[in-house]
Amino acid sequence: xxxxxxxxxxxxxDSSYDGLRLRGVSKTYPNGFTAVDTLDLDVPRxxxxxxxxxxxxxxxxxxxxxxxxxxxxxxxxxxAGDDIxxxxxxxxxxxxxFQNYALFPHLDIFENVAFGLKRRKVKxxxxxxxxxxxxxxxxxxxxxxPTQLSGGQQQRVALARALIxxxxxxxxxxxxxxxxxxLRRSMQIEIKRIQTEVGLTFVHVTHDQxxxxxxxxxxxxxxxxxxxxxxxxxxxxENPRSTFVANFLGQSNLIEGTVVSRGSDVTSVDMHxxxxxxxxxxxxxxxxxxxxxxxxxxxxxxxxxxxxxxPGNTIPGGVVTDVSFNGVSTQYLVRxxxxxxxxxxxxxxxxxxxFRRGDRVELSWRPExxxxxxxxxxxxxxxxxxx
Amino acid sequence: MRWIxxxxxxxxxxxxxxxxxxxxxxxxxxxxxxxxxxxxxxxDGFTLDNWTNFCGPNGLCDSLVTSVLIAALxxxxxxxxGTLAAFALVxxxxxxxxxxxxxxxxPMAAPEIVLGSSLLALFVAAGFAGQLGFWTILIAHxxxxxxxxxxxxxxxxxxxxxxxxxxxxxxxxxxxxxFWRVTFPLVLPGIVGAALLSFSLSFDDxxxxxxxxxxxxxxxxxxxxxxxxxxxxxxxxxxxxMFLLSVAVVVAGEVNNRRRRATLT
Numbered sequence: 001x002x003x004x005x006x007x008x009x010x011x012x013x014d015s016s017y018d019g020l021r022l023r024g025v026s027k028t029y030p031n032g033f034t035a036v037d038t039l040d041l042d043v044p045r046x047x048x049x050x051x052x053x054x055x056x057x058x059x060x061x062x063x064x065x066x067x068x069x070x071x072x073x074x075x076x077x078x079x080a081g082d083d084i085x086x087x088x089x090x091x092x093x094x095x096x097x098f099q100n101y102a103l104f105p106h107l108d109i110f111e112n113v114a115f116g117l118k119r120r121k122v123k124x125x126x127x128x129x130x131x132x133x134x135x136x137x138x139x140x141x142x143x144x145x146p147t148q149l150s151g152g153q154q155q156r157v158a159l160a161r162a163l164i165x166x167x168x169x170x171x172x173x174x175x176x177x178x179x180x181x182x183l184r185r186s187m188q189i190e191i192k193r194i195q196t197e198v199g200l201t202f203v204h205v206t207h208d209q210x211x212x213x214x215x216x217x218x219x220x221x222x223x224x225x226x227x228x229x230x231x232x233x234x235x236x237x238e239n240p241r242s243t244f245v246a247n248f249l250g251q252s253n254l255i256e257g258t259v260v261s262r263g264s265d266v267t268s269v270d271m272h273x274x275x276x277x278x279x280x281x282x283x284x285x286x287x288x289x290x291x292x293x294x295x296x297x298x299x300x301x302x303x304x305x306x307x308x309x310x311p312g313n314t315i316p317g318g319v320v321t322d323v324s325f326n327g328v329s330t331q332y333l334v335r336x337x338x339x340x341x342x343x344x345x346x347x348x349x350x351x352x353x354x355f356r357r358g359d360r361v362e363l364s365w366r367p368e369x370x371x372x373x374x375x376x377x378x379x380x381x382x383x384x385x386x387x
Numbered sequence: 388m389r390w391i392x393x394x395x396x397x398x399x400x401x402x403x404x405x406x407x408x409x410x411x412x413x414x415x416x417x418x419x420x421x422x423x424x425x426x427x428x429x430x431d432g433f434t435l436d437n438w439t440n441f442c443g444p445n446g447l448c449d450s451l452v453t454s455v456l457i458a459a460l461x462x463x464x465x466x467x468x469g470t471l472a473a474f475a476l477v478x479x480x481x482x483x484x485x486x487x488x489x490x491x492x493x494p495m496a497a498p499e500i501v502l503g504s505s506l507l508a509l510f511v512a513a514g515f516a517g518q519l520g521f522w523t524i525l526i527a528h529x530x531x532x533x534x535x536x537x538x539x540x541x542x543x544x545x546x547x548x549x550x551x552x553x554x555x556x557x558x559x560x561x562x563x564x565x566f567w568r569v570t571f572p573l574v575l576p577g578i579v580g581a582a583l584l585s586f587s588l589s590f591d592d593x594x595x596x597x598x599x600x601x602x603x604x605x606x607x608x609x610x611x612x613x614x615x616x617x618x619x620x621x622x623x624x625x626x627x628x629m630f631l632l633s634v635a636v637v638v639a640g641e642v643n644n645r646r647r648r649a650t651l652t
Contacts, residue, residue, distance in 0.1 A: 067557055068556075068557075069553050069556075069557070088556070089553070089556040089557050090556045090557070090558075090559045090560055090561055094557075095557055095558065096553075096554070096557045098550050098553070098554055100548070100550060102548065102550040102551050102553065102554035103554075104551060104554070104555070104569060105551075105573070106572045106573055115555070115558045115560070115568075116558035116559050119558060119559040119560045119561075119564060120559050161558065162557075162558075165558070165559070
């Protein structure tokens, strides 16, 4: 599991850590834009971490600093104990799969894959390249030029070219961005398989939350140059600590609430006159007010007056304003008495009828699924349009 | 009527080809001409004399050697300098870069007669009036070839994806290895193109050359000179040879391309 430390407890310069460690790394460009702001990150050896965030959040800059293609303005990067902050890219045991693959167009597939080995004067290049091409199922294409391959094949060549060097860390910079959806899904599984097989440390940069959650053991959600939250995909999804994470990773209903009391197990919150409770472990604000967060698929929907299977309070007075049925589930928008529209995903189990627009309904949810976020944060931060 | 309408495009195409190839055909034909008189450009009879007695006319071969030598040297110097300049203009941000870009372009835009006469004025002012000849021609040729080399190589470089070099460095290539294994091979087609262009520009040039040649005679100047008294048929042999040479280069390139494509698929 993730052994990633949120706060650095060790001294800077500690060399006993065998993974990749970033401490206080910042990158400010000459034009004054700070892409990465005092970033701390530990990537244990052999793990698969995804840096997830919208474009401009600093994830690619972070990756390029690890690769040596950018120099940090301040901070320290260590790999297996060695300080590599200012090491030249060709002197680091780190390889990158570039977003556009960056295959050498004048060399054939074999020579592309052999490039790193030959530069390091490794023996037995032929056999290793053959083996690597077999791993990515391209053994029959060895003598073709990159432009003669399909996008998915080029992607695999780029992966093979980096993997063959058995780097301490393999960096993947949005490697699947140029592929169509179906191919992307199969490559996600493929890369995950290869990572498990070779056991190398993978750092994967993406803006696709589904991709990050599918592939990585640990996801670091980045926003405006800092890591908002880091953890296992389930942990991030179920217990987000900021509105940005709640909205960027999946979808969330965020409802204004006033804290009534704080107990050892639960925090009681007044939500527009209805008492709701949030587990203490999911309460991420010390303020008087907060955003009560609940995922749409955790919200139960029922007829007015119907007893819903949830120990929490029932919230009456909802009116369905939008219904979209997609077979597996039905997505509703329900206007609440306080004017806010909440999203509800109902599984199509057949136990409840499918509501129509204008129907009066009641909502409820199990208190253990709710979370409470800081009210000073923007409730729409990180929300994706049309997602 | 319908037949004509349907084949009009083909017919016009053939007409254009004929228009383009007639002069070349005449040159090839005339290289086998046995002229009755030097003053009439007319096919009088077939002979191989022009080919076997190639250097017969006084000064023809001397001027040809001079032209080839100047073209080769000018190409070499202009290609090396121009490639270096193109790298500097694309890769480095220095004060006066955009001004340099503009200045590089000027010799291509300026009329040759202006360039030639101002160069002559420069040489004379610098005290080289008595030394006009091989070296002043060479200097002049390097000057105008340089612009074409810079423009050609710069276009190739600017179109190159710079993540390729980053990828090379990421794969343990030192800066020198990155240059020779990745950058140079990718820019090479541009450099070769620039060199070919330089050679033909230099070999061809008359106006600038004529103004700065002193007593030296290049091949175009020779042809111009003898044209007053009737062109010797050997000039057609040179023309034919040059035509065959360029056809050979083009065919070789195409064959090479096709062979590569064939082995790959």
